[in-house]
Amino acid sequence: MSAQVARAPSPQPPILLREIVGSIAILTLNRPEARNSLSEAMIGHLHASVNAIAEDKRIRGAVIAANGPAFCAGHDLKELSGRRADPDRGRAYFAQIMTACSAMMQAIVRLPKPVVAAVQGVATAAGCQLVASCDLAIASDAASFATPGVDIGLFCSTPMVALSRNVPRKQAMEMLLTGEPISATRAREIGLINRVVPAGTERDAAIALANQVALKSAYTVKLGKEAFYRQAEMSLADAYRYAAEVMTENMMARDAEEGIGAFIEKRTPTWRDE
Numbered sequence: 001m002s003a004q005v006a007r008a009p010s011p012q013p014p015i016l017l018r019e020i021v022g023s024i025a026i027l028t029l030n031r032p033e034a035r036n037s038l039s040e041a042m043i044g045h046l047h048a049s050v051n052a053i054a055e056d057k058r059i060r061g062a063v064i065a066a067n068g069p070a071f072c073a074g075h076d077l078k079e080l081s082g083r084r085a086d087p088d089r090g091r092a093y094f095a096q097i098m099t100a101c102s103a104m105m106q107a108i109v110r111l112p113k114p115v116v117a118a119v120q121g122v123a124t125a126a127g128c129q130l131v132a133s134c135d136l137a138i139a140s141d142a143a144s145f146a147t148p149g150v151d152i153g154l155f156c157s158t159p160m161v162a163l164s165r166n167v168p169r170k171q172a173m174e175m176l177l178t179g180e181p182i183s184a185t186r187a188r189e190i191g192l193i194n195r196v197v198p199a200g201t202e203r204d205a206a207i208a209l210a211n212q213v214a215l216k217s218a219y220t221v222k223l224g225k226e227a228f229y230r231q232a233e234m235s236l237a238d239a240y241r242y243a244a245e246v247m248t249e250n251m252m253a254r255d256a257e258e259g260i261g262a263f264i265e266k267r268t269p270t271w272r273d274e
Contacts, residue, residue, distance in 0.1 A: 016045040017067075023060040024210045025053050026203075032068025037076040038126050040097060047104040054111050060218055061210035062111070064134060065118040065203050071143065074125025074159075075101070077152075098158055101126060105133040105162060109229055112222035114213045118206035119143045119193070122181070125156050128192075132162035135225065137193040138206040139184040145192060148179035165232070167191050217255035218273040 017028040027049050029036035036042075046064075053059050066072060080097065083090035108115050108130075117130065117137040124146045131137050131145065147156035147163060156163075156176055164172045167190040175182065184196045197205045213221060227246045231239040250256050254274045262269035 015039070015042055016049065018049060020059065021207060022211065023058060023214050024207055025049075025056075025059045025062045026207070027062065027064050029064070029066040029072055032066075032070070034076065035070035035073035035122075036066045036068060036127070037073045037079075038101060038130075039076040039079050040100070042076075043097070043100050043104050047100070047107055050104070050107045050111055050115075053113065059113065060214035061114045061116070063116050063118050063203070063206045063210055064108075064130065065206065066120060068121070070121045070127075071117075071119045071123040072127025072130055073122065074127050074129075074149075102158055102161075105129060108133045110226075112225060113218070114210060114221060114225065116206040116210045117193075118203045119145075119184075120199070120202050122146070124181075125149055125159055129156075129159035129162045132159070132166045132192060136206075136209055138195050138197060138202050138209060139187060139193045140199040140202040141184055141196050142199040143184040143187075143196075143202075144181040145175075145184075145187045146179060146181035147175050148181070150177060151179040163192075217259065217269075217271040219253055219255050219271075220250065220259075223250055223253075 013030060015029075015031050017026075017030050019026050019028075027046065029042065031037065031039070031042065038046075050062070053062050075097065080090065080094060083093040086093060114136060115134045117134040117139075119131055119137060119139040120143060121140070122144050123131050125148065128145050128147055147159050149156035149159075160172070160176055163175065166172075167175075171190045174180075182190075184193065187193045188196050194209075195205065223246060227243060231242055234242060255269075255271050258271070259269045
């Protein structure tokens with residue numbers, strides 16, 4: 001009888017794929033068998049990748065996409081439920097995951113470069129939160145969006161933060177209280193996404209949109225993105241006071257001087273990103 005030859009296990013594909021197309025970084029969620037749910041590892045990889053993009057001067061924008069039929073089904077409920085056996089029934093682990101996920105979402109908002117979501121399928125719960133946390137979003141006409149936690153006794157409280165900062169209050173509450181999915185067309189109507197495109201073209205459309213922004217001064221985009229999110233949390237008077245300070249600072253920048261001069265002289269500006 002011939003001896004059995006032990007076979008090494010096949011290497012698992014990375015759960016987050018990274019590539020650079022021109023000056024755009026593309027992060028692709030790659031857990032299609034788990035509907036690209038945000039496991040502890042996925043959250044960590046996303047956060048680390050966003051931080052790396054912030055430090056890489058070659059990169060002027062980012063696209064977050066996904067493989068498989070689902071964009072992202074939210075938190076990995078199997079992973080979370082597996083900690084019910086902990087002495088504290090999982091409380092410490094749940095707090096750790098929610099804090100880590102919230103920090104990752106905020107890293108996207110704080111990234112001084114535009115982030116575009118390319119949504120090819122369903123985006124639910126924290127997956128919907130991920131779309132809402134991106135600066136811009138392109139969706140396939142086959143995509144849908146939902147915050148269905150209420151259906152399993154788990155209100156989408158952390159997704160609510162990003163959702164309520166993207167869409168009007170009544171529409172956000174309807175999604176949160178009913179858990180019912182909305183189409184890409186409806187998501188565009190309420191302001192959750194920017195554009196709906198034919199299925200299969202959403203990634204290219206997202207890259208094109210990111211490239212459109214990448215043609216601008218990186219300094220100006222960084223300044224403007226930070227100001228946009230900061231003023232949104234202020235009173236009207238404070239927002240105007242802060243925005244006036246930002247505009248003054250912006251006027252002193254070399255790229256503003258160049259851009260205004262180019263406009264007056266009817267020529268294409270040459271950015272130095274400063």
